[in-house]
Amino acid sequence: MRIDVVSLFPDFVRQSAAIGVVGRAQQRELLQVETWNPRDFATDNYRTVDGRPFGGGPGMVMLIDPLRAALAAIREAAPEPVHVIYLSPQGARLTQKKVEALAGMPRIALICGRYEGVDERLIEHEVDEELSIGDYVLSGGELGAAVIIDAVGRLQEGALNDAQSAQQDSFSDGLLDCPHYTRPVHHDVWGGVPEVLLSGDHAAIRRWRRKQSLGRTWLRRPDLLTQRALDDESRALLDEFRREYTR
Numbered sequence: 001m002r003i004d005v006v007s008l009f010p011d012f013v014r015q016s017a018a019i020g021v022v023g024r025a026q027q028r029e030l031l032q033v034e035t036w037n038p039r040d041f042a043t044d045n046y047r048t049v050d051g052r053p054f055g056g057g058p059g060m061v062m063l064i065d066p067l068r069a070a071l072a073a074i075r076e077a078a079p080e081p082v083h084v085i086y087l088s089p090q091g092a093r094l095t096q097k098k099v100e101a102l103a104g105m106p107r108i109a110l111i112c113g114r115y116e117g118v119d120e121r122l123i124e125h126e127v128d129e130e131l132s133i134g135d136y137v138l139s140g141g142e143l144g145a146a147v148i149i150d151a152v153g154r155l156q157e158g159a160l161n162d163a164q165s166a167q168q169d170s171f172s173d174g175l176l177d178c179p180h181y182t183r184p185v186h187h188d189v190w191g192g193v194p195e196v197l198l199s200g201d202h203a204a205i206r207r208w209r210r211k212q213s214l215g216r217t218w219l220r221r222p223d224l225l226t227q228r229a230l231d232d233e234s235r236a237l238l239d240e241f242r243r244e245y246t247r
């Protein structure tokens, strides 16, 4: 999969995609991330990329033409069609379901806003969808691009090892993770590790972890539970957790 990113801060995007799982996916050519700076497509001597907003008011708006020229260069760089995403607080909230859809595409382009954003006509004529990583104020869309690159990159076939795949699967079935513990078995200040994890009874451990995931999801993110049906075993485990919890 190829991801092209349009950003005034290409180094940030490139460096964040060069580490860890995504960095290795790039080295193994499971993923290709290219960055494009609109400033390189500005035609005036000052390499202008922003303009004053019509209607007045504070701040600047990113100009259409440098962005449009960068997108044209992106399209020309490879034959496959490009799905163009503008990272924006006005976008639909990014979900794992959306990430999985994007991960199956041959190419996506990510446009990162700065200043007050981009000229609306660029969005109307060049953008296929707007996506948001959350409801808070950011300085630019680059963190959104980094999130998409990571979430989509790790889903490329062969990118994850078994441990990482297991972690991926646990959230992918829509639940929060269970608690994790490591040595020491007894900590002088914080006590011990749940006995079942030391028992070697792998069926009981699996059951305990599933019950913890269900219980923590119920306690902390009940909204995630309404989005998915639970099979009989999970329903029984959650009921058991809830009975113990309210005791």
Ligand SMILES: Cc1cccc(C(=O)NCC2(NC(=O)c3cccc4nocc34)CCCC2)c1
Pocket: 087, 088, 089, 113, 114, 115, 116, 117, 118, 131, 132, 133, 134, 135, 136, 137, 138, 139, 140, 141, 144
């Ligand atoms: C709730 C709210 C209301 C109004 C403005 C803003 C705001 O933060 N405006 C600033 C910009 N924000 C983002 O790009 C951005 C922000 C948040 C999530 C995102 N997911 O992708 C890109 C995202 C837009 C132009 C430059 C940065 C936020």
